[in-house]
Amino acid sequence: MSTGNGGSSMAANFNLLLFIARVHALCLTVFLRRDYGREGIGMVGLGSFFMIPMYAGFTNSPPVLLFWGFWFLAVIGQRMRQYRNWRNGVILHSRYEGYPWLAFKLFPRIRTEGNAKAAEAFLMFAVGGVLTHFDKPLGWFVMAGFLSIMFVEAISVEITRKRLADMKDAQLEQQYLARRFRSGRF
Secondary structure (H helix, E strand, O other), X not given: OOOOOHHHHHHHHHHHHHHHHHHHXXXXXXXXXXXXXXXXXXXXXXXHHHHHHHHHHHHOOHHHHHHHHHHHHHHHHHHHHHHHHHXXXXXXXXXOOOEXXXXXXXXXOOOOHHHHHHHHHHHHHHHHHHHOOOOHHHHHHHXXXXXXXXXXXXXXXXXXXXXXXXHHHHHHHXXXXXXXXXXXXX
16 A cells, blocks of 8 residues: 555544444444434445444354344434424534533533533443443443544544634635735735
């Protein structure tokens, strides 16, 4: 994969890591969120569809396969909700990764969606810890959601921060150019 440019390879590796983290996070957030965008599940969902049974095969854990069945039903439920939202004229960003309804319900003091999504990560850590008493592979899989959800949300926050900074920079540049235009100096 080396192109002679170390930056391209590093970016490709980071994008692969982010994709894997998103795939793993979706294995869990499909139970915790609702109102995904049209492409909010998409290719990441396909990756999740294969990740869960592969993990079950590597760990030889029948409860993980049972989890896979519940996950599949949850995805079907999310798709039905997407269709209903579309029919009712609800407009969502096409890649919206879901509203964290469960975190808001369990933690009523949380006020922002970002904090609710972070709380989901801690919730997965706790639920996974409990599940390890019944089936270690399933418990560890759910506990790892702490890392994948936190990583995905941290990257999302950073991308948003960068986009907002770029918008502010563009505003300042346009104001400067407008002043130059009004003064006739160009």
